[in-house]
Structure formats: structure tokens, C-alpha cells
Amino acid sequence: MAFLQKYLTFFKMRIRCGLQYRTAALAGIATQFCWGFMYILLYHAFRNSDPAAYPMTAEQTATYIWLQQAFLTLFASWQLENDLIAQIKDGTVAYDLCRPVSLYPMWFCKCMASRLSRAMLRFLPILLICGFLPAGYRMCLPTSFLCLGLFLLSLTLAFLLTIAILMPVHISVFFLLNESGIRSVFANVMDFCCGGLIPIPLMPAALQKFLSFTPFLYMQNTPYLIYNGYLPISDALRAICIQLCWLVFFIPLGVWMMKKALRRTVIQGG
């Protein structure tokens, strides 16, 4: 327990820091409402033109969009941990290395905490209000408790997977010394492939097939589709297993990269 205590304290500290930004949260909520409405209007327009060709019901679409807006900060691919990057660039990482903790889990906690703290301020108001919107725009309840349980499990795994994939991006700053290139390329590709721009069920079949071989399909997309009932329970269980497999792949990859990076790292200057 003492071993975990370190990381837990660190996690709580980061959460505390993140919870300070109330104005940002309010502004975020407002933005996410606007985006959400815009998306729903857009997809309803598509759906009305040819309901047979559209893969989801109006309720499923609205639910997907609102979940996406509510948990945006958990999965935001463009949101790298600027603290960590600044630490690598200016050498303050030297202090982290003078602590009896492993850097990978510590940084993982930091990413988790800052995303969670941002999400904690936003998701409840969004989900609450969206539950009382007129039909067609309303966020629906899950079909069963099992469905809710699987959604929560899958949401957690998707959250961990997002961070596990972004860890190598952070670590690459040790080698690249500047993150702007990798940030802009990776963030956009990842955002699109995860269904951040267009829900994955709306993509062409060939692209969906391709994405099923990548981890991206199993990030935010999976829990939302479990919640809105698009994925039947059997498919949901399969998706959760695949989420676990990708986690088992990406965490060791990050740990290995970190080890490599620290061996060759030179903290420059005085």
C-alpha cells in the first residue's frame, strides 16, 4: 500500500491543482453545448434525408454526441500534458529523477489526474441538462444495468488506453526536443480515427474495417456505443477484451521507451 500511496498522493495533488480553474470549466461547458447542438442538428439533417441509410436512431445519435461532449476532456487527443513537456524541455525533470519513484507511473498518474480534474467539473452538468432536452436531442438512459456497468468498465479502459497511447508521444519529446510537430500530426489523426470528428458508425465500411485493426476504434467510440445500445452485449464484451489487449501492448511500450530515453538523457545547463 505504501508503494501506491506515493502515486495516489501525486494524483490527488494534480487533481487539486486542476480543480482551481472554474472559469475554464464554465467556458468549456458552454462550448460543449454549442458543439453538441450543432452536431446533432447536422446529423439529424443527414438522417432525415435518408433514414434507411443512417446506421443509428435519432436517440442513439444524440446520446453518442452528448457523451462525447461530456467526456471530451478525458479523451482529448490534442491535450498533451504541457507541464511534462515543459519539464523535459527546461530540465526540471532532473528533480523528478531525484525522487524514489518510477517516472512512467508518476507521469501516467499526472495525465490521468489532469484529465479527470477537467472532466469532473464538466460532465455532470452536461449530462444532467441533456437528460431534460426535448426528444431527439435528449440524452437517453442506458437500456439495462448490465449495459451501464459495461459502459463504465469500457469507459475506464478507454481512458487508460488514451493515456497509454499518448505517453510515448510525451516521451518522444526527450528525443525530438520539440513537441509541436508530433502534437499537430498525431492529435488530428488520432482525433479523427477515434471518432472524435465523425462517429465511427457513420464512416465508410472499409474505413471501419481498417480501424478495427487499430487501437483507435476501442477508445472513446467503444463505451459510447455500448451505452447507446448500438453494440449488443456480446460485441461489447469482445470490444472490452480488445481494449485490454491494447493496454497490455501500449503500457510496456511506454515503459520501455521511457527507460531508453532516460539512459540517453542529458539534463543540459547549470
Add this chain to the structure above:
Amino acid sequence: MIFVKDLCKTFRVARRDGGMKNTLKSFFHRTYTEIPALDHLNFSIEDGEMVGYIGPNGAGKSSTVKVLSGILVPDSGTCTIDGRIPWKERTAHVKEIGVVFGQRSQLWWDVPVIDTFLLLKDIFSIPDDVYKHNVDELTDMLDLSQLLRTPTRQLSLGQRMRCEIAASLLHDPKILFLDEPTIGLDAVSKIAVRDFIKRRNRERGTTVILTTHDMQDIEALTERILLIGHGKILKDGSLSSLKEEFVTERHMTVLSSNFKADSLSLPQGITLMEAHSDRAVFSLDTTVLSVSDAISAISSQTEIRDLSVDTPSLDTLISKLYCRYEVL
């Protein structure tokens, strides 16, 4: 016990001349220069010692501290601290050391200092009673009571440095590395920091390794000096023996009412540096002429109203040392 043998670390630096043409050229072909930051470094430090680690900029001081604290992996050579190799057993090693990098901060910027302390308590798994005792003691000695509840960003540099030093001592480290701890501090803060380090060394037997460019730090704190240049230890000795060896010059200021300093006949080893109507400054080489002989030679020719003999500053000594070993 710190033991360093044949430690080497070379950095590869891409160098080019300025200008557009060279920038474009370096796109296709880069010339690298190998800079030996540490070149077969050897020394050992006993428990409870207080050592000043000095050398000009770029001599390898910070690199050594980084290797000793386990965050830089050397190319070759051995280094053991209490039987451990710092970069191989990093987590076990860092529990026993405290580090202050004067130019960086370990305190969380937006939250009160005490929050960082609490975080360190858990990170280092410090027991409650030890933590409480140490915080009380450090608060008392470094006068932190008002500062702990202030967010780091609102502290002055001197206040922050006192908190940084306290933060690195919460876990009772046996060895304390201070990399320019007094950089940019005012006189009062400097003295407070020095007194504290001295007391810690005396009362707890903490080994202190101090790198600094501030010679008053060295004079106030350390008995032993390690001089590093070009990645090698050039001189290892006590401050007083270095002074004896290198500072053979004295400045003698003589006050007199009727002074014709120019017309004095001076014995060998003494030269006139400044002459005023009521005062003259002589330079004396003590290897040629003793201080008492010099005084009697002058007093026989003029009436001395007042007299002072000064040793040149430690800065002069150090710059002499640097010149002697051609490390600049």
C-alpha cells in the same frame, strides 16, 4: 562515503558557423565536436565532510553532480555512494540524498509550499513523526512559518530558495548536493542559508557537496576544496593550504600625515601601488620580505599614523588557480 574512479562522460555538440549558408549546409552535413565533460575523474569524500566543488563555467561541476545524483549515465568509470551505483540503483540511491539545483525549482508553482512538502512526505514515505519533527525544525531554522502557506509563485527568490533547501531535507538525506544554492540571493538570505547548511553538517553529520561561483560561500562553509577543470580534478586540498601556497601577496595601506611616498627607498619585495597625499598602498611579496621587515623599512623613513595589511580576496586566489592550471 563517495568514491569516484576514472569517470568519463563525453558530449557530442553540433557546431556550425552563423549565417544562412551554413544553416542550410548543416541541414545535409553536420559537424560534431566531442566535448569531454568528465575526463577520468577521481576523488573520494568521507561521511560528514563538507566539500566545495569549484571550477570555471563548463568545467564539469554540474555534470559531476548529475552523475552523483543518478540522473546522468556516464560513458565509463565507476562511482559508488554508500556502496550503490547511483544511475543503476536510482530509486534506492535517491532516498539517501537531497539535491538543490539553484537554477531550477522543485516546488509546485500554483499551490502553497506546504502542499509540495506533503507530496514529498508521501513520495519519500516519510513517517508522520519524522515529518512533523523535520518540518518544525526546518521552519524554525530557516524562518519559514509565514512562507509555508504562501503559493510558490508569490515568494521572492530568497524565500523560495529557503523553501527549496527545506524541501530537499525533509527525508533526512545523508548527503546533500547543493548546485549553486546562493545564486541571486541578497546578503541576508545568503547568510541565513550558509548558517543553516553549516549547522546541519555539524549537528546531523550530513555530507555536503557544494558547487558555487560565490567564493564567500566557499570561505564560510568548506574546509576542503576540489578544483575541477577540463573534466579533471586539478587540486584537492584545504582552503588554508591553498591560500598559503597561492596567496603570497599582501596589500599594505599606510596612513601618514607628511607623505612623500615616491621618494621612499623600498627594499626588494615591496612595490608602491598607489600614492596619495596622506596615504599609500604597497604590494608585498611575502616570499621575499616578511611583513614585519616591510613595516620596519617603511616606519624608519616616515611616521606611520595607521596601517592595515590585507590578503587579496578569495576571488583573486581562485582566478590565480584557474590561470595556473590553464583551465579558462
